[in-house]
Amino acid sequence: MMTTSKEQVEQLVAEILQDSTEEDEEVLLHLLNGLREKQQGIHRRYINATLHMVGKFEPEVSEVRIPITPVIHNTIKVPHGGIVATIADAAMGGLASRYVPEGYNVVTTNMNISYIATTTNKELIARGRFVHKGRQTLVMECDIEDETGRRLAIATGSFFVIQRRP
Amino acid sequence: MMTTSKEQVEQLVAEILQDSTEEDEEVLLHLLNGLREKQQGIHRRYINATLHMVGKFEPEVSEVRIPITPVIHNTIKVPHGGIVATIADAAMGGLASRYVPEGYNVVTTNMNISYIATTTNKELIARGRFVHKGRQTLVMECDIEDETGRRLAIATGSFFVIQRRP
Amino acid sequence: MMTTSKEQVEQLVAEILQDSTEEDEEVLLHLLNGLREKQQGIHRRYINATLHMVGKFEPEVSEVRIPITPVIHNTIKVPHGGIVATIADAAMGGLASRYVPEGYNVVTTNMNISYIATTTNKELIARGRFVHKGRQTLVMECDIEDETGRRLAIATGSFFVIQRRP
Amino acid sequence: MMTTSKEQVEQLVAEILQDSTEEDEEVLLHLLNGLREKQQGIHRRYINATLHMVGKFEPEVSEVRIPITPVIHNTIKVPHGGIVATIADAAMGGLASRYVPEGYNVVTTNMNISYIATTTNKELIARGRFVHKGRQTLVMECDIEDETGRRLAIATGSFFVIQRRP
Numbered sequence: 085m086m087t088t089s090k091e092q093v094e095q096l097v098a099e100i101l102q103d104s105t106e107e108d109e110e111v112l113l114h115l116l117n118g119l120r121e122k123q124q125g126i127h128r129r130y131i132n133a134t135l136h137m138v139g140k141f142e143p144e145v146s147e148v149r150i151p152i153t154p155v156i157h158n159t160i161k162v163p164h165g166g167i168v169a170t171i172a173d174a175a176m177g178g179l180a181s182r183y184v185p186e187g188y189n190v191v192t193t194n195m196n197i198s199y200i201a202t203t204t205n206k207e208l209i210a211r212g213r214f215v216h217k218g219r220q221t222l223v224m225e226c227d228i229e230d231e232t233g234r235r236l237a238i239a240t241g242s243f244f245v246i247q248r249r250p
Numbered sequence: 251m252m253t254t255s256k257e258q259v260e261q262l263v264a265e266i267l268q269d270s271t272e273e274d275e276e277v278l279l280h281l282l283n284g285l286r287e288k289q290q291g292i293h294r295r296y297i298n299a300t301l302h303m304v305g306k307f308e309p310e311v312s313e314v315r316i317p318i319t320p321v322i323h324n325t326i327k328v329p330h331g332g333i334v335a336t337i338a339d340a341a342m343g344g345l346a347s348r349y350v351p352e353g354y355n356v357v358t359t360n361m362n363i364s365y366i367a368t369t370t371n372k373e374l375i376a377r378g379r380f381v382h383k384g385r386q387t388l389v390m391e392c393d394i395e396d397e398t399g400r401r402l403a404i405a406t407g408s409f410f411v412i413q414r415r416p
Numbered sequence: 417m418m419t420t421s422k423e424q425v426e427q428l429v430a431e432i433l434q435d436s437t438e439e440d441e442e443v444l445l446h447l448l449n450g451l452r453e454k455q456q457g458i459h460r461r462y463i464n465a466t467l468h469m470v471g472k473f474e475p476e477v478s479e480v481r482i483p484i485t486p487v488i489h490n491t492i493k494v495p496h497g498g499i500v501a502t503i504a505d506a507a508m509g510g511l512a513s514r515y516v517p518e519g520y521n522v523v524t525t526n527m528n529i530s531y532i533a534t535t536t537n538k539e540l541i542a543r544g545r546f547v548h549k550g551r552q553t554l555v556m557e558c559d560i561e562d563e564t565g566r567r568l569a570i571a572t573g574s575f576f577v578i579q580r581r582p
Numbered sequence: 583m584m585t586t587s588k589e590q591v592e593q594l595v596a597e598i599l600q601d602s603t604e605e606d607e608e609v610l611l612h613l614l615n616g617l618r619e620k621q622q623g624i625h626r627r628y629i630n631a632t633l634h635m636v637g638k639f640e641p642e643v644s645e646v647r648i649p650i651t652p653v654i655h656n657t658i659k660v661p662h663g664g665i666v667a668t669i670a671d672a673a674m675g676g677l678a679s680r681y682v683p684e685g686y687n688v689v690t691t692n693m694n695i696s697y698i699a700t701t702t703n704k705e706l707i708a709r710g711r712f713v714h715k716g717r718q719t720l721v722m723e724c725d726i727e728d729e730t731g732r733r734l735a736i737a738t739g740s741f742f743v744i745q746r747r748p
Contacts, residue, residue: 089272089275089276089279090267090270090275092279093263093267093275093278093279093282094263094267096279096282096283096286097259097260097263097282099286100282100285100286100289101256101259101260103289104256104289106255108285108288108289109255109256109259110255111285111296112259112285113255113258113259113262115281115285115300116259116262116263116266117262119266119274119277119278119281120262120265120266122274123266123269123270123274128325129323129324129325129330130277130320130321130322130323131321131322131323131324131330131332131333134281134300134321154296155296155297155300156296156297157295157296157297158295158297159294159295159347159355160355160415164295164297164336164339164340165335165336165339165343165358165361166297166332166333166335166336166337166338166339166340167297167332167336169331169332169335169336169339169361169363170330170331170332170333170335170336171332172332173330173331173332173335174330174332177331181325189325189326191365191368192331192365193364193365193691193692193719193740194362194363194364194365194530194691194692194694194740195331195335195362195363195365196360196361196362196363196528196572196692196694197335197360197361197362198359198360198526198547198548198555198572198574199357199358199359199360199361200547200548200550200555201548202357215530215532215567215570216530216532216533216567218532220718220742221691221742223530223532223570225570235547235548238547238555238557238572240528240530240570240572242530242691242692242740244718244719249326359525359526359553359574360525360526360528360574360696362526362528362694362738364692364713364714364721364738364740366713366714366716366721367714381696381698381733381736382696382698382699382733384698386552386576387525387576389696389698389736391736401713401714404713404721404723404738406694406696406736406738408525408526408574408696410552410553421604421607421608421611422599422602422607424611425595425599425607425610425611425614426595426599428611428614428615428618429591429592429595429614431618432614432617432618432621433588433591433592435621436588436621438587440617440620440621441587441588441591442587443617443628444591444617445587445590445591445594447613447617447632448591448594448595448598449594451598451606451609451610451613452594452597452598454606455598455601455602455606460657461655461656461657461662462609462652462653462654462655463653463654463655463656463662463664463665466613466632466653486628487628487629487632488628488629489627489628489629490627490629491626491627491679491687492687492747496627496629496668496671496672497667497668497671497675497690497693498629498664498665498667498668498669498670498671498672499629499664499668501663501664501667501668501671501693501695502662502663502664502665502667502668503664504664505662505663505664505667506662506664509663513657521657521658523697523700524663524697525696525697526694526695526696526697527663527667527694527695527697528692528693528694528695529667529692529693529694530691530692531689531690531691531692531693534689581658
């Protein structure tokens with residue numbers, strides 16, 4: 085008899101909870117809450133759900149946030165550099181993709197990040213803005229801070245405008 | 251009466267499974283398997299567990315892998331640019347941190363990624379190598395491919411050597 | 417009998433003027449004026465003299481200018497991308513080197529330039545500013561425009577603080 | 583009576599030679615030789631003539647050289663970071679522009695340079711190669727060394743293919 089996905093889920097959860105540290109449970113709740121929020125329409129993609137990444141996009145500027153939890157810690161318990169890149173790409177790319185006309189989308193062609201400081205505070209906040217709005221390429225800038233205004237990194241991104249596949 | 255973390259986990263899992271699509275279950279199993287593997291010592295950090303990111307580090311080169319699943323998809327169902335940056339940072343930074351002497355560590359000061367192509371294949375593979383081994387700064391390069399050898403991106407990283415906090 | 421440098425100069429000038437186009441003469445005058453200005457103390461280095469590159473450095477911001485002449489044209493008669501990089505490096509590095517204490521200097525460790533537009537106008541103007549003033553590293557930003565305010569490029573630079581050799 | 587360009591040239595040369603140091607004369611000869619070589623067809627642009635920048639372009643790789651003289655020195659008498667960027671852009675862009683079909687050209691959209699070491703040797707040598715040959719974008723890499731093989735910098739460049747103006 086084959087085990088269904090649901091049964092596998094339940095069994096794995098039981099196994100994890102048997103050996104779990106407090107931090108394991110915190111992480112597990114975080115991931116599950118993200119998934120639940122995706123089902124409720126709060127997140128459109130699993131990556132956003134997993135990271136609890138939420139964004140606000142105005143025509144000219146964007147603001148994307150990720151809570152700092154053990155889910156995104158690197159070995160020295162500060163946010164992983166790749167997650168800083170992820171929030172920067174989301175803030176710039178999300179703004180860029182909303183700018184291009186119906187039927188078009190953008191792809192990142194280049195991203196450059198300078199890391200300035202790290203933080204043990206609560207939240208990563210990336211703010212994106214336009215530098216150049218070309219017909220075929222967009223250039224964006226982004227500041228990444230924590231919730232106290234401590235600047236963690238700056239990023240520059242180049243985006244190429246493509247036709248959306250039907 | 252307060253609900254324990256474990257009870258919250260179980261309740262959330264039940265709620266998720268009630269509304270779950272096949273893809274939700276696939277993602278949930280993926281995340282849970284990652285956490286279980288962390289408990290078993292396969293992953294040292296939750297970010298690696300969440301992404302199923304595993305690395306091999308030889309003295310001069312590194313190879314880090316992430317399976318391509320809906321967990322890392324962006325809106326157009328290909329790997330999120332930030333996750334490509336994450337695997338590049340892991341491949342370069344992991345190699346750099348193993349190079350510096352006992353009592354030291356590295357922090358990323360700059361990362362530049364040029365995105366070349368995207369993929370609908372199965373795996374992201376990042377291969378890191380040294381360009382320069384200075385006393386205070388390390389410069390690294392990295393190629394990111396899928397498992398068929400399709401080149402997805404190239405990255406350059408600068409790392410600063412710091413004393414490890416005791 | 418050996419020819420002196422001065423005699424060689426005079427002979428070369430004569431040869432050049434014999435075959436010279438109007439543009440050759442414009443370029444020659446430009447280079448000679450730069451050298452003369454260096455002798456008069458207007459430029460400290462030959463590279464600045466050759467490009468007629470002049471800068472103003474306030475504590476927090478810098479402004480460096482280069483006239484657009486055939487000397488810096490690329491094949492399509494607009495400023496060479498490398499000269500845009502040169503003025504950006506001068507604006508950021510000049511500001512950074514004035515910031516560090518007596519006995520110290522800075523070296524560029526990374527520069528990233530995004531080119532936005534080109535120009536057939538009269539002047540390249542680079543404006544540098546600080547993003548981060550660390551004890552060992554400085555991060556700078558720079559906008560490059562022409563004299564009409566048309567934005568040509570943006571640059572980010574990382575600088576490492578070194579002890580000046582005695 | 584108006585002074586002609588030629589007369590202005592001769593007068594400036596006389597003034598410069600009256601006050602000239604040995605280094606001034608070396609630089610002046612260098613610049614004049616470059617201009618003469620341009621007249622003889624060795625250089626196509628004044629920027630190449632001024633820097634004595636010469637390149638070899640094979641289908642897949644390029645090699646561009648600049649002699650290290652006081653013309654390109656920065657304040658600490660090593661090659662100016664901007665000139666390292668210039669030779670990198672020339673090596674990558676020159677290769678890219680020869681690759682695109684008749685009637686097309688390329689423009690640099692992004693350049694990233696990591697500076698590794700400096701040199702007091704004789705020559706800057708940049709070697710360019712392709713990373714990606716797309717229909718609309720090209721990605722290139724470049725190593726910059728001196729003539730002893732000492733690696734000075736690495737660069738990555740993105741180029742956009744444009745139609746050549748008639």
